[in-house]
Amino acid sequence: xxxxxxxxxxxxxSKNSRITMKELGEKVHLTGQATAARVAKLxxxxxxxxxxxxxxxxxxxxxxxxxxxxxxxxxxxxxFLSYIQSQKEYVINNYxxxxxxxxxxxxxxxxxxxxxxxxxxxxxxxxxxxxxxIKK
Amino acid sequence: xxxxxxxxxxxxxSKNSRITMKELGEKVHLTGQATAARVAKLxxxxxxxxxxxxxxxxxxxxxxxxxxxxxxxxxxxxxFLSYIQSQKEYVINNYxxxxxxxxxxxxxxxxxxxxxxxxxxxxxxxxxxxxxxIKK
DNA sequence: CGATTTTGCTTGATTAATGAAAGGAGTTAA
DNA sequence: TTAACTCCTTTCATTAATCAAGCAAAATCG
Numbered sequence: 001x002x003x004x005x006x007x008x009x010x011x012x013x014s015k016n017s018r019i020t021m022k023e024l025g026e027k028v029h030l031t032g033q034a035t036a037a038r039v040a041k042l043x044x045x046x047x048x049x050x051x052x053x054x055x056x057x058x059x060x061x062x063x064x065x066x067x068x069x070x071x072x073x074x075x076x077x078x079x080f081l082s083y084i085q086s087q088k089e090y091v092i093n094n095y096x097x098x099x100x101x102x103x104x105x106x107x108x109x110x111x112x113x114x115x116x117x118x119x120x121x122x123x124x125x126x127x128x129x130x131x132x133x134i135k136k
Numbered sequence: 137x138x139x140x141x142x143x144x145x146x147x148x149x150s151k152n153s154r155i156t157m158k159e160l161g162e163k164v165h166l167t168g169q170a171t172a173a174r175v176a177k178l179x180x181x182x183x184x185x186x187x188x189x190x191x192x193x194x195x196x197x198x199x200x201x202x203x204x205x206x207x208x209x210x211x212x213x214x215x216f217l218s219y220i221q222s223q224k225e226y227v228i229n230n231y232x233x234x235x236x237x238x239x240x241x242x243x244x245x246x247x248x249x250x251x252x253x254x255x256x257x258x259x260x261x262x263x264x265x266x267x268x269x270i271k272k
Numbered sequence: 273c274g275a276t277t278t279t280g281c282t283t284g285a286t287t288a289a290t291g292a293a294a295g296g297a298g299t300t301a302a
Numbered sequence: 303t304t305a306a307c308t309c310c311t312t313t314c315a316t317t318a319a320t321c322a323a324g325c326a327a328a329a330t331c332g
Contacts, residue, residue: 002196010191017153017187022318032319034281047195051153054185055146060138067233067240097203099267104203131235156289168289170310 002047005030009038010047017051062108064115065133069101070126077102080125090118101129138183141166145174146183153187198244200251201269205237208262213238216261226254237265 008028012019021039022032030038042048057065072080084091084105093106109115122128144164148155157175158168166174178184193201208216220227220241229242245251258264 010189010196013189014191015186015188017189020318030280031282033283033321036319037280045195046192049190049192050151051187051189052151053146053149053153053187055150056182056185059181059183060146067231067235093272095203095269096271097267097269099203099265101267104267129235131233131237131240133231133233133240135232136229158289167311169291169312172290173309 006038006042006047009035009042013039013048013051057108061110064109064112065136066105066107066109066115067131067133068105068107068122069129069131070103070105070122071100071128072102072126080122083121083125087118087121090114102126142174142178142183145171145178149175149184149187193244197246200245200248201272202241202243202245202251203267203269204241204243204258205265205267206239206241206258206262207236207264208238216258219257219261223254223257226250238262 005028009024012024012027020032021036024039025032025035028035039048070080080103084094090107090109091105092108095104095106096102097104107118109118119128119130141164145160148160148163156168157172160175161168161171164171175184206216216239220230226243226245227241228244231240231242232238233240243254245254255264255266
């Protein structure tokens with residue numbers, strides 16, 4: 001399915017997805033055309049899901065990075081899910097997980113005040129346990 | 137510092153970082169050249185940290201997505217840190233966090249066997265609590 | 273086995289994007 | 303008022319992407 005060249009392409013695109021097909025081709029010893037064809041195949045097969053950027057959230061004002069474990073009391077999760085949908089400016093990821101918690105929210109906030117507001121709203125629907133990310 | 141156009145540019149590049157500057161310019165009502173200049177500025181200021189791809193890890197064979205809470209018994213974290221360094225094929229992120237745990241590992245594994253091996257090695261250095269990601 | 277199709281690449285021509293230079297409009301400050 | 307600066311546009315030369323053949327090795331199949 002995937003050969004060594006494909007893995008190299010994935011690695012290089014992970015490092016810099018705006019590289020030209022010509023340059024990428026030089027790295028994997030192919031022409032730009034052949035490289036573009038391989039990349040198109042990786043897109044079609046779903047291995048490459050998209051092209052995006054790494055953003056420095058702190059420079060955008062989101063200085064708090066939090067992990068919030070969610071423990072739902074009721075089996076009816078809808079109110080919680082629609083709450084975080086309404087707050088998606090702050091939600092980076094929402095993982096449904098096994099273990100002590102039902103969900104793990106990865107969030108970003110511009111201040112403790114906003115974090116507090118978020119938690120006040122959150123506590124109307126679920127119990128939670130808050131962890132602050134100190135370092136990545 | 138950042139105006140509305142910059143935020144639009146960031147949003148569009150998040151959705152598709154391989155868009156041409158010309159097309160991106162059309163979306164934000166600027167010429168390709170002016171857009172490229174703004175993007176270069178966002179790079180220089182560190183707001184845009186890099187360009188990357190979204191990869192379907194399952195299609196690469198990593199079918200298990202795990203969150204592992206780490207509780208260190210000793211204050212000497214070095215053995216743990218060098219262990220996960222040696223296992224970085226499986227480690228997506230390592231967050232140092234506040235709360236019950238000291239670290240939160242986000243990992244991927246191709247099978248339960250490999251996960252088990254990882255945990256056997258891990259348990260030589262720290263205590264852990266395993267959560268499996270069911271859905272994102 | 274041998275003919276045909278498919279796959280994966282290269283080359284070459286065309287089209288589109290990028291980069292550099294020049295210049296104009298608006299802002300700030302001496 | 304003038305000078306310096308910012309941010310944009312236009313133009314043009316350069317470079318890359320795309321499209322269409324063409325070719326050879328590998329796979330498929332009667």
